[in-house]
Amino acid sequence: MTRSALSNIAYEALVRARRKFSNREERCIRETWTAEQELVLLRLYPDMPNEVLAARLNKTLQQICSKAYRLGLKKSPEFSKKIRQDWGSATRFNKGNTPWNCGMKGLPARGRSSETQFKKGQKPHTWLPVGSTRVSADGYLQRKISDTGYPPRDWKSIHILLWEEHVGPIPIGHCVCFKDNNKQNVVIDNLELITRAERMRRNSIHRYPPELKSAIRVISKLKRTIQEVEHEKQD
Structure with missing residues (x-):
């Protein structure tokens, strides 16, 4: 079909559809797994990081995770334990490390904030002495x-x-x-x-005689009904 036979909008829609279909075909080709790759994944997935597996098999992380999920693969308990031990190691305080604010009481005031801070022993203007x-x-x-x-x-x-x-x-x-x-x-x-x-x-209502209790309950029910009708009208 030539472009002259289509309007500009129809032609652009056709181009987008062809591009989407071609990308889908390329993705299907890229996601093809060989038997050898599957064997490698089965053998190494439990004890190897996904990033290393992705580089070794020339796959993306998403492809590694999806394939492992379809095959029912899981990380070994030993590998999971090691990963948990490494969490936060880059930002964790090492043994014997001294924090930068050691010995400091609070943070030092900056700018003019010290002018409005409570001084030691100062009381707020709403304070009252004992006996007040x-x-x-x-x-x-x-x-x-x-x-x-x-x-x-x-x-x-x-x-x-x-x-x-x-x-x-x-x-x-x-x-x-x-x-x-x-x-x-x-x-x-x-x-x-x-x-x-x-x-x-x-x-509570129990302090009233029986006839008055009944009247109070009827009035309360009527008020609730009126409120429900008003809410329905607003909706």
């Missing part, structure tokens, strides 16, 4: 009892400190609650010790 009070994110009054730098250990709720002062340690599985639910009313007469199971019942 604050309000936690949950609304509880807390007092600082130590200065370790670890907030969960340094700060403790005042109502717990008050209970431990008048009654003693809180048993495992129990908690101290406010009788009037006012977290700011921290007096011993307003505190009570209850189990965590009882606290769960007080703060």
Whole structure:
């Protein structure tokens, strides 16, 4: 078929197809294995690196790996162990080697970064001394009892400190609650010790009468249905 009988687009497509087909034929020819090459591969593959095999058989690494996979060949345990021992040997610290930062504490400051670094003994502007009070994110009054730098250990709720002062340690599985639910009313007469199971019942649906429980469940189901419909409309 002459080029004059084809449009430019059709002619270019034909050229690409011929080139692809010819490359495939050449690849098939290059990937042909002789019986002698297969015998060499069977004998040497378990204990010889693939790079050496590829050079010896005039094949690519991909051809070596593919042929070994088709023949079910695997590296010997001794060869695999030696390879694992050599991993990272080029970048591994040798015995007796001294690192460049030996004896240094941290990295030296560069440029003007030293101007904004904390100096030894310097405290952040949010630091508070022992005995200070604050309000936690949950609304509880807390007092600082130590200065370790670890907030969960340094700060403790005042109502717990008050209970431990008048009654003693809180048993495992129990908690101290406010009788009037006012977290700011921290007096011993307003505190009570209850189990965590009882606290769960007080703060869940179980505290309501049966008829109110049923109404709450129906309302919750209705809200979920409305949300599902809205999500479907958005999709």
